[in-house]
Amino acid sequence: MKIPKDKVRFNVGGRIFETSSTTLANSGRNSFFGALFNENWTLKQPNNDSSSNCEFFIDRSPDCFSVLLDLLRTGDLNIPPDIPERQLYREASFYGLLDHVRSAKWGQFDGNRLRHSRYVKGQAPGDGTAIRAGPDGGCCVAHGSVVHVFDWIMEEHPPLNLDYQRVNDVGWVDSESIIVSTCEKLGRGDGGMGLFSKSTGELRFKFQVCHENQVKSFAAGALSTSSGYKIFSSCKGRSNEYGIGVWDQVTGKQIDFFYESPGWSLGDADKLQWLNGSNCLMVATLFPRKDNCYISMLDFRDKRMVWSWSDFGAPITVDEKRVRDAVAMEDNNAICVVNEFEDLGFMDLRMNGGSVRWSSRSRMMKGKLSEESCCPKLALHEGQLFSSMDDCISVFCGPDWVLTSGLRRSYGGSICDFSIGGDRLFALHSEENVFDVWETPPPPIS
Template sequence: MNTPATANESNIVSINVGGRIFQTTKQTLTLAGTDSPLSKLATESSTRFLDRDPALFSVLLYILRTGNLPARSTSDVRDLIEESRHYGIEPFLIDSLSNPSQFEAFDLRKSRVLRLNGRDSPSTIAPTGGGGLHVAHGSKITSFDWSLRRKSTVLTNFSAVDSLLEISPGVLAAGATDFPGLQIIDLESGGSVQTALNWENVASSTVQAVGSSSEFLFASFESSRRNSNSVMVYDLSTLLPVLELDRGSDSSAIPSTKLRWIGSCNLLMVSGSHASPSGVSGHVRFWDVRSRNMVCEINEREDCFADVTVSENLSAVFKVGVSSGEVFYTDLRGLGGGKEGDRWVCLGEERKRSLNERKGVGCKIESYGDHVFCSKGDGIELWSEVITGLVGNARRDVLEERVFRKNSFVAGSGENKVTGLVFGGSRMFVTRKDQQAVEVWQSSSRGVSM
């Protein structure tokens, strides 16, 4: 009968990789799968020699053990890709690079620039589930794989794509404000249109926004005459219509141009705004899809939003004011109570605002993880919450005074104005006015050389 020490030693496997000895357990090696040569090493009784690069093996072994990339890895992603394929563990590398836990907001650096073919700047961008990216520019959609090294381009029927969303690997929902229907595009078949979704009984309706949850696909439509609009809900697996929400049927109805699913509340946030000689007005509404009821509405009049987003991690909705350019928030738990004007709390200086200043025009705001990112001209502000009175308590059961701190981690440096911000896995993607490229931002302390 083996003693505990003997049993533990029999579980250890020694591997000589390029002259460097590694020791690991049989369980770690078998995680690679039965088809991987690493799992076969678990059955070896003596030290096995592999004529491979020990530095790359060290990184891949760390990924097998933890699911993450090691801190301050200097390996080139191209070398890691080839090595991971040799060992049959490329999916592990993909997961580690696209893991949101690797995203460190305070340590982002521009790692590379993705160049696009043609003269058109990106109109909209959409991340993939594996850390890659889809970019719409002109009538084309260019897709980058998870390594950002391989790209492919397809032509669409649109003169310009305004809404883009990956609804499953290799399948996109694409729409435009000047072309009818939401097209479901299959990239694997060269960009062919699987089907086109339309607003029921409304001919030539154009798409203003798209969104999704784990069950549903959401599309905001506007009629060609611009006198009515609606949000359609489709079953994500069958693409059959389920119901209609947020219908507006007069000339003053504002179409929703942003759709965000709030999974923690099972609510759909829809928002839209409109500029007129008297100023900018808009709405932020929250719909319970299953009951078909609107549970809350914020009518925006003074300092309406230039852009709005929601953070489930922070349990808050954030906006950037179109007049002031300041960032505001309202607590998700406080929706449905209080006066209209009391809902928004300014995170900035909240100086006296003029409706004619329009300092926030073109500003973008997005949340990711525990942070909020807001573009201001050519720079980007990072907002993070400072927990006061809740140390050690991650739950927010009651409303309390909340403090947010600003960090300008991408200060204005004379570059072109930021036009788009999206996040995927461990990356932030940035587009700028009149640039035929996408910037990739990653943590400098975690990740690999791009």
């Protein structure tokens, strides 16, 4: 692609800026500036001006334009203290440069370099259920029967109101769609799961469970998605039938269903996780929701359970060995679990039904205990392991998963849930329903 180096002049709010078409081409075809070029990346002349030095008038903020033009020239984002970030983001949205601003604002995600950037006050203190990071740096937060949706500049969209039906889980299908599961059905003949628009809160479609050509009423629980446009949900029928349903996220049609095996509680699962490499789904039913813990790997290609573990019948004498959360670590052929006394445990996926190897070297940060401590949560992101305990999140790295750093904010009480996505970590606190936003700053300019 040949980009001519013509000089371009802009009159923005009365201030004159000059740049080259090469610099403007860095904005991309879908930006405001991309529209100034034809299909051959030749600059269009305004007002039939045939001169090589053309001028475009834009009735926008010249201060923000200066920052964004510098971003296109250097790739660095330098926001003067007298320009509100929200104003700059709105101007970037006008020019189609939000992705450029996002990539320049955040460095490569690193849990050891995360910095607290802000906290957001919730709408219903003490009622936080779950928080999920969005692919574009925003998040959604479930509070009872309402899901609050925030974009990446932390502006709230219209909330999703489920009419007093308590939300069990939420998840992002893509940057514009949110999947919600509830304890009750969303309407007659439909199950307790729906796909909503992030921007408008509109219910796009409901999900159904069909068996023998009949629509079954069900409650939906834990959710997961795959790169193959599939949505997975644990399901519970009226007669306590349990299973895992599978739907096409584009059409909303049911495409599969996995009924539980005797003795294995699949439908009442607390956590689902899709593993792209092995094409399997991890299903975990955990303490204290159930007296016994069950973790299994399901292969939907031939409808079988390829790996399983349970503490059923194990001689457990102290609660500290009860599994509170689990995360599959596909690259390590392992599943990591955590108990309520800051112990991490590991199970080998190559050994079916093996025991938990509890680690004494990986100790999490000692959190500030609250009157109602929350169950610890686990997450794996870009080769780093994260685990929450009370009011802090610990970061583990390396082949032996050594504790390398910790994140802590005392405001809002214990952390009831956290999520990572869009180069951010979001942590939801239980007592005040506040969530924190952690970001990785860009590396210093050398």
